[in-house]
Amino acid sequence: MYVAVKGGEQAIENAHAWLAEERRGDTSIDELSIAQIREQLALAVNRVMAEGSLYDPDLAALAIKQSRGDLIEAIFLIRAYRTTLPRFGASAPVDTGRMACDRRISATFKDLPGGQILGPTFDYTHRLLDFQLAANGETPTARTRETTPVDVPHVAEFLNREGLIQEEPRDDRTPPDLTREPLAMPAERALRLQALTRSDEGFTLGMAYSTQRGYGRNHAFVGELRIGAVPVEMDIPELGFAIEIGEVTLTECETVNQFTGSKTEPPQFTRGYGLVFGQTERKAISMALVDRALRWEELGEDNEGAPAQDAEFVLYHADNIQATGFLEHIKLPHYVDFQSELELIRKLRRDAGADAQMEAAE
Amino acid sequence: MTDHAYNFAYLDEQTKRMIRRAILKGLAVPGYQVPFASREMPMPYGWGTGGVQVSAAVMTMDDTFKVIDQGADDTTNAVSIRSFFQRTAGVKTTTKTADASVIQTRHRIPEEALTEGQILVYQVPIPEPLRFLEPRESETRKMHSLEEYGLMHVKLYEDIARHGHIATSYAYPVRVEGRYVMDPSPIPKFDNPKLGDMAAIQLFGAGREQRIYALPPYTNVVSLDFEDHPFEASKANHACGMCGAEHSYLDEVIVDDAGGRMFVCSDTDFCESRQQAGHMGKDAA
Secondary structure, three states, X not given: OOOOXXXXXXXXXXXXXXXXXXXXXXXXXXXXXXXHHHHHOHHHHHHHHHHHOOOOHHHHHHHHHHOOOOHHHHHHHHHHHHOOOOOOOOOOOOOHHHOEEEEEEOOOOOOOOOOOEOOOOOOOOOOOOOHHHHHOOOOOOOOOOOOOOOOOOOHHHHHHHOOOEOOOOOXXXXXXXXXXXXXXXXXXXXXXXXXHHOOOHHHHHHHHHHHHOOOOOOOEEEEEEEEEEEEEXXXXXXXXXXXXXXXXXXXXXXXXXXXXXXXXXXXXXEEEEEEEEOOOHHHHHHHHHHHHHHOOOOOOOOOOOOHHHOHHXXXXXXXXXXXXXHHHHHHOOOHHHHHHHHHHHHHHHHHHOHHHHHHHHO | OOOOOOEOOEOOHHHHHHHHHHHHHHHHOOOOOEEOOOOOOOOXXXXXXXXXXXXXXXXXXXXXXXXXXXXXXXXXXXXXXXXHHHHHHOOEEOOOHHHOOEEXXXXXXXXXOOOOOXXXXXXXXXXXXXXXXXXXXXXHHHHHHOOOOHHHHHHHHHHHHHHOOOOOOEOOOEEEOOOEEEOOOOOEHHHHHHHOOOOOEEEEEEOOOOEEEEEOOOOOEEEOOEOOEOOOOOOOOOOOOOOOOOOOOEEEEEOOOOXXXXXXXXXXXXXXXXXXXXXXXXXXX
């Protein structure tokens, strides 16, 4: 006997209570603190800040805790929170030339002013599970020494002096704001970069990788990768000048790409650019490669039809909050549409005589 | 209880103003998809964020709000959206179609005719009727501005050539006031005839795709068809097992594991009202 289903409200409440319990896990195990997540899962925190478009390590850590470590869910929490925040104004553009670099490497020059600084990187670690960490987490402290801050000029500037790299035109217009205006095509580069810096790391990595394997090939050298804190300044109208309101850690990647020239441009190196919140170098490098691939039109290159050259394809599918929402919505009831499909298929089968054939076969 | 940490109906007034402008533009150009700066909502994209933003923008304290999903007030996502507005706007809610001033819906138009003064808000997943013929937004916008709808007619014609029928059973495209081809959201084509000449305002919100469109009251809306293959609103050829209604859209429910099934109204309020009025279907206890 059919009874109309009631009690969705109760079911939702119960599901939430169960979820809260599962999130906590075994209560005989100590609870994670926000500070522990912030300090010890810093790269997860960085990803959540980058793709959530909100620089706040404590909130990102809270989101990670609340989402049980599901980073896309954590990013979603941050985005939904961010969108409600009032806007006081915009900062002055950050000057990454003034970055206090924790890490700064160039793959194009063996040595260069400012030096190569490896910094805290996994790069040359052997990926062997460290069972010491399972026994106790104590680590030896790293050696330190006093240094005097030196200028760390951008690598691309050296090439620029020789005229070997494409000049980026200066543009003082206020860029469009992706979070306040609907994405419109064609998207100018400032808007593309905005979308890419908050795009899903996995998607961006896949797109970048595809250019390396020949889909819109554009051989990229990491001209420079730098990670460190930069001051954020803001003009205060009452004061009439800009003051420093804080600092953010950024990862910046500038690629130098081969370019043999086109109908409109002479042979020269070209650039791809990535700038991402936190220490997030996989994302920053990926972003730079995808940025470069998307620039085919302005450089007069051929459109090979590669996915990474297709701004509509990349930008409309790079946002994991949009993607996961739409993907997962197919869990919602669709029985009305499904019913109309059932009727249609039955009708088409009747017309095609399929039912009769089946009966004959039986 | 209203959650005072947030503005009335969650969105800040600036955002509501931006959405209302898009709605007004949509009403002025019926069927035209107006881009709007959709916000991240505290529920996922694809779960009605467009509808929620439109509802939030039109809602006032005096409104009575109803939410249906698949025609039902008690499906989980309808419950969730209703409680969202109870919490953030503190408005009255109802399951009675006639008592509601704003009705948010997913995939259905209520059976009971709506009246002047009511607003029907649709949740829209893919607002672009041409999307599956042409994936590029830049192209489809051009096609709309040039009124270039040949591709759609070719698709429908190919269906007829191949299957003898137009093989679209929901989200069936319509033409609005002889101008824009519009996606009515994934309502079954059974509901299409109700779109035209409706007394209520119809608003369509697509959050992820950042589009709003609208049908003002009494708009001319025609489902696409051919003279020799006229549009036909179809439903399961049964009466409701619970209330006996013969002209309502039906859900098919599997009742045992031997292939037994029954048909019931998808519009739960309509069905219950009929049962209370003494109508009884063949499967009613």
